[in-house]
């Protein structure tokens with residue numbers, strides 16, 4: 498199970514959407530005109546996919562409902578059989594106009610509303626600020642489940658557009674969510690994001706949309722240059738600890754993500770693959786000028802020896818990926834004056850331990866963490882969010898759920914280090930490329946796998962990254 502969303506697309510909060518709407522209006526557009534674009538854009542998708550089946554459109558009281566009335570009119574105009582069921586009268590002028598222009602009967606949405614093979618949910622969008630009524634939620638679930646094909650207009654109804662919460666309500670899963678004008682955080686963040694398996698953008702006439710938060714995109718990494726050698730490909734050092742397997746995974750992943758030389762500082766026995774160069778940890782082990790990036794944390798332990806290794810890594814002037822155990826030993830002040838890039842890769846538990854529980858969406862929290870740490874933060878999970886101290890954020894589409902197995906985080910740390918060591922991109926770019934390779938490798942496997950297999954599959958993902 499994974500998610501498909503537009504790549505490299507801006508992600509806007511409800512407030513930023515309203516600002517974009519106001520700009521468009523100041524430039525001569527109107528809410529009615531934007532709604533016309535939105536509704537006809539929705540109708541285009543429904544018409545294309547509904548193949549003549551009856552369509553039931555659920556319309557709410559706000560402008561999301563207005564979009565629904567416009568879609569109903571556009572579909573009927575094309576000869577598609579349409580029914581509309583509404584939750585009361587429109588409360589906005591634009592929605593009232595859209596309903597009047599529909600001009601056909603409107604059923605009252607209730608527990609008795611008859612299902613149809615195609616369902617369009619235009620109940621609530623970015624304007625929802627509180628939980629929807631439990632009976633209404635039950636009706637929605639019933640109608641979506643009974644439909645062969647279901648669409649959410651702008652957002653699945655019942656979500657907080659910015660935080661991705663569902664106010665405690667269980668949402669149905671939609672076949673297609675049609676984001677109007679721009680993606681919103683709730684399309685991507687759990688739990689709301691889980692109900693939008695595929696998200697497509699519908700242009701509504703807002704003009705150029707920009708912003709610091711974007712979805713992950715193909716990194717565009719190429720095969721080695723003709724004159725490449727092992728050091729120009731990037732040298733990665735992985736610092737091991739008592740749990741050797743974790744650092745072995747990171748080292749293997751670094752090679753499969755394109756590093757030219759991988760050195761594992763380990764006291765473990767020599768293991769295949771023999772390409773991984775093994776040395777014991779020593780003071781000065783990180784002095785080699787050719788080192789492009791250092792990974793520390795996977796299997797490091799949390800004892801004095803682990804602390805000594807972390808201190809040495811922090812004192813070096815090399816780019817760092819800090820994961821796992823090292824995140825528990827890290828003091829954020831240690832990162833304040835560091836010039837070389839740092840990428841922290843916490844899962845939710847490690848994030849809370851490092852930054853505290855905190856307020857706001859996962860995007861807000863990742864950004865706050867990045868600023869406090871003066872480092873790129875990769876806040877992992879099914880909904881991975883990457884943030885840089887300068888305010889840029891990359892949000893990955895919901896990952897393949899087979900990733901929920903031990904060792905996949907170690908693989909990610911190695912992949913990010915390989916990207917950092919190649920040094921053609923900044924730390925956020927390296928983190929994003931690593932997450933892209935990792936997510937793509939999992940999608941390509943799309944079955945139960947071992948983290949070792951995921952590390953090897955990074956090489957297949959690399960092929961697709963050009």
Ligand SMILES: NC(=O)C1=CN([C@@H]2O[C@H](COP(=O)(O)OP(=O)(O)OC[C@H]3O[C@@H](n4cnc5c(N)ncnc54)[C@H](OP(=O)(O)O)[C@@H]3O)[C@@H](O)[C@H]2O)[C@@H](O)CC1
Nearest residue numbers: 518531532558559560561621622623624625627628629651
């Ligand atoms: N931005 C743009 O450029 C464009 C945006 N467009 C569209 O507008 C949508 C946003 O529209 P919106 O602001 O009117 O809010 P919307 O999501 O319809 O819901 C608010 C309504 O629901 C009500 N309500 C709230 N909670 C409730 C509850 N729990 N249970 C019951 N009722 C509840 C609330 O009532 P109140 O809170 O006042 O009681 C209010 O009446 C956006 O998603 C997109 O589809 C396009 O048309 C054109 C361009």
Ligand SMILES: Nc1ncnc2c1ncn2[C@@H]1O[C@H](COP(=O)(O)OP(=O)(O)O)[C@@H](O)[C@H]1O
Nearest residue numbers: 844877878879896898900901903904905906907
């Ligand atoms: N349910 C899930 N769906 C998608 N990706 C997931 C899921 N659970 C975990 N992941 C991803 O798998 C990796 C797990 O990393 P982590 O928790 O550090 O595991 P470990 O420490 O065992 O290596 C992260 O990249 C995370 O984003």
Ligand SMILES: [K+]
Nearest residue numbers: 618621652654
């Ligand atoms: K909706």
